[in-house]
Amino acid sequence: MAAGDLIYAFRVMRLPLLDAGGATVGRVQDLVVVPGRPGSAPRVVGFVAESQRRKIFVNANRVAELASNGAQLRSWDVDLHPFKPKPGEVLVGRDLLHRRLGDETVSDVGLRGVDHASGRYWEIAKVRLVKRNLLRRKPSYRLVDADEVPGLFAPASEVAAEAARLRDLHPAEVANIVRALPLARRRQIAAAMDDERLADVLEELSEAEQIHLIGGLDLDRLLDVLDEMEYDDLVDLLGEMPGEQRSRILEAMDADDADVVRRLLSYEAATAGGMMTPELIILGPTATVAEALAQIRDPDWVVSIAAQVFVCQPPFKAPTGRFLGTAHFQRLLRESPSTELRNCVSNDPVVQPDATDRAVAEQLARYDMLAIAVCDATGQLLGAVTVDDVLDRQLGSGWRQRHRNLPATTSSTRRA
Secondary structure (H helix, E strand, O other): OOOOEEEEHHHOOOOOEOOOOOEEEEEEEEEEEEEEOOOOOOEEEEEEEEEEEEEEEEEEEHHEEOOOEEEEOOOOOOOOOEEOOOOOEEEEEHHHOOOEEEOOOEEEEEEEEEEEOOOEEEEEEEEEEEEOOOOOOOOEEEEEEEEEHHHHHOOOHHHHHHHHHHHHHHHHHHHHHHHOOOOHHHHHHHHHHOOHHHHHHHHOOOOHHHHHHHOOOOOOHHHHHHHOOOOOHHHOOOOOHHHHHHHHHHHHOOHHHHHHHHHHOOOOOOOHHHHOOOOEEEEEEOOEHHHHHHHHHHOOOOHHOOOOOEEEOOOOOOOOOOOEEEEEHHHHHHOOOOEEHHHHHHHOOOEOOOOOOOHHHHHHHHOOOOOOEEEEOOEEEEEEEEEEHHHHHOOOOOHHHHHOOOOOOOOOOOHH
């Protein structure tokens, strides 16, 4: 590999972060690298950038190109969740540059772009070392292959390194990998994952597998992970736990969250109430199309929830005031930004919480909806059932294990 084919980290850490249209949304400050498996080069899994005065993590999969004018994203969305270093990860600027190796110092690392079926990624190909000699004015430089300095990228532990390497895989793929490991190893990997990542993986496992996996977590860590799960998945998990363990968790949870969970647990599992989530985009009738689109644009919403806005009288948290109807995303795109939602609602069917899972599936199919509102007898919105949850129910328990090579849909909605 010729030196001219490399992109040097020191240069990347000065680049602006650009959205898909080329507008500057931040600036790259560091590169996040994980050690490669035996025989593989260390890989860049993401970038630390500053945007809106926050340090954020940008997954390498979201970067389409590294060029002289900037690091360009594949989309216009920027996830503003703060960056938190994780075990097993190495930050090039913080951990590598200026690090001494014998009588030499690391001055830079060279990245090589690799084209893959899923896109382009970057790996560490070269390390530039500098040696300063008191008898010479000019320091001497040499460029070595990354595998010539393996200690530079050595992980704190192999478990931490493996958890870091799994960071850029789809949660369904991670679930398949974790499922194949011995229980002790599974729990080690789970302990090394961050809370949100572990929650995503849990949502791709059956309830029985979830219970085995979280068995190694202490209560405080378990509460942090459960707080990242969607309510419907959380309720399914708690419903499978022994009563004493479930009570202990509910007593330790935030009081408002615990009230919501207890209410959801009161419904039969195979009903609309047992499948619904109360986490929805809910706005009032005088809210504008612009406000609705701003909510939909939030990347944390799963697709089936972000496909519509539920319009209600206050309060705007389930159980809401009287449900007025649904404003669908496509309709919102055709309206003026200043139009009030009262003029955009569709009179879609609703179901009551005791409706069977079969009845919910038939309504979703009949009206080609991605989510259906669940209302009580007085017309208050209690939540919604999404098509992915209905599919989970209709496919029956164990379908994920039967189709391990097929990635499953994952949700990423999070409680505030």
